[in-house]
Amino acid sequence: MMNRSERQSFLGEDSDTILSALRVAIVGLGGGGSHIVQQLAHIGVGHFLIMDHDQIEASNLNRLVGGTAADVRRSEWKAAIAARVIRRVNPRAKTIAECTRWEERAELLRSCDIIFGCIDSFSGRAELETVARRYLIPYIDIGMDVHEQGARFSITGQVALSMPGYACLRCMNIIRPELLAEEARKYGASGGKPQVVWPNGVLASLAVGVMMQLVTPWHDEHQPVHLLEYDGNVPEIHPASSTGFLTAVDCSHYGSAADLGNPWYGRLVHR
């Protein structure tokens, strides 16, 4: 009888063991995060930390994988929906589902091997990356945008790998002071950004591919790309033109000893 990972055995004879021991956090379980959860459950990741403080609404049904009309009627937590998806695909996986803001349980992230960030705000992404960097955890960020250009629209997005010792989201120009300032100015403004399922799916799949290149590389000549850009109109995916720079850059935003670990660590000492 074939086992569940027979068709992905090219990932290495110990890939099942590696994946079942892996601890992955997915923060934000909307259009992007719900796709990632589903794929990681299929792949055989053994330990999940899933975090989202939102409950599903009717406007999420156009893209939230696993969400149903019944979930909308009972305002189900997105984290509970994601946990259900995991359980149905891989009942052996262990899942911690947090229905609170990730910042309230940030200490849970410290024992993860990889963190996926699938959150809308630039400030949230910057803070999540800081936690990942502080504990030497690779962080994979996905972002998607629909831009209005007169009567037309363009769909763009990117997947960024923020690896300790290498370029961060600031080096990649994804987090910029003017974007943070603009967001702060609009703080509290209602109305969600346009989001659709297929670019979410493309970006989520790329992000899962980046993770798989890190944990079970299947080709020794190809390294994970730090920044992949997606043009949903052409459609086209390509490594950022700055890839050479990003691979070589000595990140100046993180790197001092003070940037690592608990901001305060130690025993109370009485002499």
Added chain:
Amino acid sequence: MKIHLRITRELLANARSDLTRPHAFAHERVGFTACKFGSVQNGDIVILAHSYYPVADEDYIRDSRYGALIGSEAFRKAFQLAYSNNVGLFHTHLHPHQGLPRPSRIDLRETAKFVPDFFNVRLALPHGALILSRDSLSGRVWTSAQMPPKPISHITIVGAPIETLGCRK
């Protein structure tokens, strides 16, 4: 309490590269790895390796009983590092073989003598000893000068690829 070490592939490669350089008379080399710390659930600790500092050529002492013997100036510089940067110190050396390195009797005896001294400069931080091999590493951690060391139960080498050594259960 379980202890987990995270170290980047680049830092590990730098340490290995330094520790395999020949010395004029010492048979092996020694360095110090500066670490920060995080607390995880259940009182577990994650050690975060930040940087590696080689012992300078002139700070070795000629003594044929040891593979490498380092003098007080090497320790003074290491203590200064721990004091100035608020880091834990991990004495680091290499066993030139493949597979999981285990401490020798001399390693056990000597580290038990000098690692507790690291607490004189950074009392509240853990300190320890790392042993690298050509393709693996292991370590022990002292959480106080009075307590015996604990083994690092699980190590993650952060890079491409990510590699996990030991058991996290």
